[in-house]
Amino acid sequence: MKAMILKEFRELRRDRRTMAMLIVLPIVLLTIFGYAANFTVDTIPTRVIGPGAEQVVANAPDLFEIGEVDADATTNDALAWMRDNETEVVIDTTTQPPTAYVDGASLFTAQSASVAFARMGDQVQVDILFNPDLETSWVMVPALIGLILTFIGTIITSIGLVKERQSGTLEQLAVMPLKPADVIIGKIAPYFLLASFDMLVVTFLGVWIFDVPFEGNPWLFAVGAGIFLFVVLGIGVLISTVSQTQAQAIQLAIMLLLPQILLSGFIFPLDAMPTAIAAIGRCLPLTYFVEIAQGIFLRGAGISALWIPFAVLTGMALLVFSAAVLRFRRDLAPSAHHRAKAKAA
Amino acid sequence: MPAWGAHGLTVERGGRAALADVTLTVEPGEIVAVVGGDGAGKTTLLRALAGAIAPTSGDVAAPALERIGFMPTAAGVWRDLSVDENIAFVAAAHGLSGETLRERRAALLAGAGLEHATSRLARNLSGGMRQKLAFSLAMLHRPDLLILDEPSTGVDPVSRVDLWRMVSLAASQGAAVVMATTYLDEAERAHRVMVLDAGEILLEGAPAQVLASVPGHVVESAEPGDPGRTWRRGRRYRVWSPDEPPHGTARVADIEDAVVAAAIAKGA
Structure with missing residues (x-):
C-alpha cells in the first residue's frame, strides 16, 4: 500500500496541470467566494431629476450613490438613460409622489433598491423597468446563451482539435496538400455553425418557455454573438495547441471557464465585488457578452448604448483569434515556419 | 526522376541531438528500410523528410507536399470516419475524382483486403486492417516519395505479408519508399538498409553490404x-x-x- 501511495504522489507531482488544479483552484475558489460571491449590493448608481431633486438627494438613504442631479431633465430623458444602462436608478421628481425607475435587468441591484424604497414608505413610488416581476430567468437566459457559446467554443472545439493531434491525423493533415488556412477554417467552421445553431435554439426556447422578452434588434444580437464566438473559438484553439490529450484540454478549459461563470456578472453582480476582483471580471469576454445580451434582450438597447462591450469584444476577438491561428498554423507547417524564420534571420 | 533524401540532417530536441548528421538517399523504385531501437531517431528522420518537423541543420530533398505519401506511427486514419469516408476525404484533398479515383480506390481496397469493410468505422477495424487503410490513404495519389513509419508494428503476420505486397507494388510503380521498421527480417527485403543508433548512422547499404560491413x-x-x-x-x-x-x-x-x-x- 505504501508503494501505491508513493507511486500516486510521484505521478501527481509530475502532472503539473493537476497540481495546478489542486493548489490554484482552492485559492481561486476561496478568493472568489470570499470576496466576489456577494449578492448584497452596497451602492447603487442613482440619478435624480425634476424640481424636487435637491430635497430627494438630502433624504435618500446611503445605498443610493447620487451621481447626476438634473432639475431640468424630463421623464423621457430618465427612460433613455435607463435603456442605455447609464445608471441603475433614476428618481424622477416631476411626478407626485416622485417615481423611482429601477433597472430590473440588474436583478440584485433592483432587489436591494426595491427593499430600500419600500422602507421609505409612500414617499416614492417604484417602477421596475425591463423585468417588472424581477424574474431570475429573464436575466439568466440571455447570459446563459453566452455560457453555452463559451462551453462549445472552448471545451468542444479544443477537444475536437486535440483528438486530431492525439490520433496522429494532425500530422497527416500537415503533410497533405491543404493550405493551413483550409485546415484551420475547415476545423473551426463546423463548431462555429453548431454554436450558432445552439444559440438560436436557446434564444427561441428562452423566449418561448420562459417568456423572456426580446426587445432589441436581433441582427445586432447576432453580430454580438458572432464576435463573441470568435473569441471563445480562439480560446479553444489556443487550448488545443498547448494540450497533448483531450483530458488536458478539458482540464485547461474548465480552469478558464470557471472564472467566467463566477466573475462575469452573470451570477454575482460586478458592482457588488471589490474593485480588484471586478477588474478580473472586466478582463473576461463573457462579461461583455452578458452586457450585450441582457442589454438587447431586456432593455432593447442599441449600438449607441452597447458600443463599449462591442468594441472590447472585437478587440479580444482580433487578438485571441489571430494568436490562435498563428499557433495552429505553426503546428501545421513547422518546416515552412522554420524556413520563414531562417529567411528572416 | 530525381533521388530524394536528406543530407547532413541534424535535429535537436531539448538540447539533445535526436538526429546527428544523417544522410539518406532513396531512388525512385527503391525501398530503404530504416531500422534501430527505440529512440534511435527513425521517426524523427521520417518526419523531417515529410516536412512535419523542421531540421536544426542540413537539407531535405523531397518532392512537393502533393507528391509525398506519409503514414505516421499512429496510423493516421480518421477513426470516426468509415473506410470509404477516409478515402473520400484524402481523395478530395488531393483533388482526385471520377474514373481515376474509382480505379485507384478499387485496386487499393482489393490489395488491402478491405473491399468488404468499406462502411465500417476505422475505429472498429482490427489493427492490421487499420494499418492497411492508412497505407492505402498514403498511396491513393501515387506519390513520388512514400514515407512509412513502422507500418507493420503490431500487425499480424498475414497482414504484414499483405502490407509488404502493397509496399513492393508501390515501389514497382516508381515510388521511392522510406520505411521505418523494428522487424529486422522485414529490413532484409528492402533494397537498402540504414541502421540508426542514438541519432547516428551505424550501418548502411544493401542488406549483403550491411552484413559484410x-x-x-x-x-x-x-x-x-x-x-x-x-x-x-x-x-x-x-x-x-x-x-x-x-x-x-x-x-x-x-x-x-x-x-x-x-x-x-x-x-x-
Whole structure:
C-alpha cells in the first residue's frame, strides 16, 4: 500500500496541470467566494431629476450613490438613460409622489433598491423597468446563451482539435496538400455553425418557455454573438495547441471557464465585488457578452448604448483569434515556419 | 526522376541531438528500410523528410507536399470516419475524382483486403486492417516519395505479408519508399538498409553490404563468451570480438546479427 501511495504522489507531482488544479483552484475558489460571491449590493448608481431633486438627494438613504442631479431633465430623458444602462436608478421628481425607475435587468441591484424604497414608505413610488416581476430567468437566459457559446467554443472545439493531434491525423493533415488556412477554417467552421445553431435554439426556447422578452434588434444580437464566438473559438484553439490529450484540454478549459461563470456578472453582480476582483471580471469576454445580451434582450438597447462591450469584444476577438491561428498554423507547417524564420534571420 | 533524401540532417530536441548528421538517399523504385531501437531517431528522420518537423541543420530533398505519401506511427486514419469516408476525404484533398479515383480506390481496397469493410468505422477495424487503410490513404495519389513509419508494428503476420505486397507494388510503380521498421527480417527485403543508433548512422547499404560491413569478428558458438559481447540466437550464441576472432565458426547470419554486433562495436 505504501508503494501505491508513493507511486500516486510521484505521478501527481509530475502532472503539473493537476497540481495546478489542486493548489490554484482552492485559492481561486476561496478568493472568489470570499470576496466576489456577494449578492448584497452596497451602492447603487442613482440619478435624480425634476424640481424636487435637491430635497430627494438630502433624504435618500446611503445605498443610493447620487451621481447626476438634473432639475431640468424630463421623464423621457430618465427612460433613455435607463435603456442605455447609464445608471441603475433614476428618481424622477416631476411626478407626485416622485417615481423611482429601477433597472430590473440588474436583478440584485433592483432587489436591494426595491427593499430600500419600500422602507421609505409612500414617499416614492417604484417602477421596475425591463423585468417588472424581477424574474431570475429573464436575466439568466440571455447570459446563459453566452455560457453555452463559451462551453462549445472552448471545451468542444479544443477537444475536437486535440483528438486530431492525439490520433496522429494532425500530422497527416500537415503533410497533405491543404493550405493551413483550409485546415484551420475547415476545423473551426463546423463548431462555429453548431454554436450558432445552439444559440438560436436557446434564444427561441428562452423566449418561448420562459417568456423572456426580446426587445432589441436581433441582427445586432447576432453580430454580438458572432464576435463573441470568435473569441471563445480562439480560446479553444489556443487550448488545443498547448494540450497533448483531450483530458488536458478539458482540464485547461474548465480552469478558464470557471472564472467566467463566477466573475462575469452573470451570477454575482460586478458592482457588488471589490474593485480588484471586478477588474478580473472586466478582463473576461463573457462579461461583455452578458452586457450585450441582457442589454438587447431586456432593455432593447442599441449600438449607441452597447458600443463599449462591442468594441472590447472585437478587440479580444482580433487578438485571441489571430494568436490562435498563428499557433495552429505553426503546428501545421513547422518546416515552412522554420524556413520563414531562417529567411528572416 | 530525381533521388530524394536528406543530407547532413541534424535535429535537436531539448538540447539533445535526436538526429546527428544523417544522410539518406532513396531512388525512385527503391525501398530503404530504416531500422534501430527505440529512440534511435527513425521517426524523427521520417518526419523531417515529410516536412512535419523542421531540421536544426542540413537539407531535405523531397518532392512537393502533393507528391509525398506519409503514414505516421499512429496510423493516421480518421477513426470516426468509415473506410470509404477516409478515402473520400484524402481523395478530395488531393483533388482526385471520377474514373481515376474509382480505379485507384478499387485496386487499393482489393490489395488491402478491405473491399468488404468499406462502411465500417476505422475505429472498429482490427489493427492490421487499420494499418492497411492508412497505407492505402498514403498511396491513393501515387506519390513520388512514400514515407512509412513502422507500418507493420503490431500487425499480424498475414497482414504484414499483405502490407509488404502493397509496399513492393508501390515501389514497382516508381515510388521511392522510406520505411521505418523494428522487424529486422522485414529490413532484409528492402533494397537498402540504414541502421540508426542514438541519432547516428551505424550501418548502411544493401542488406549483403550491411552484413559484410560489420566491424570486428562475429562467431557462432555453443558456449557464451564475454557477457557484454555475447547474444543468444535460438540455442546457440554469437560472440563479437574487435580484433582476434574468438573460437567458433565465423557467422553474421542476418541483419539482426549485424545490428547487434555494430551496436556492441560502437560501445566498445
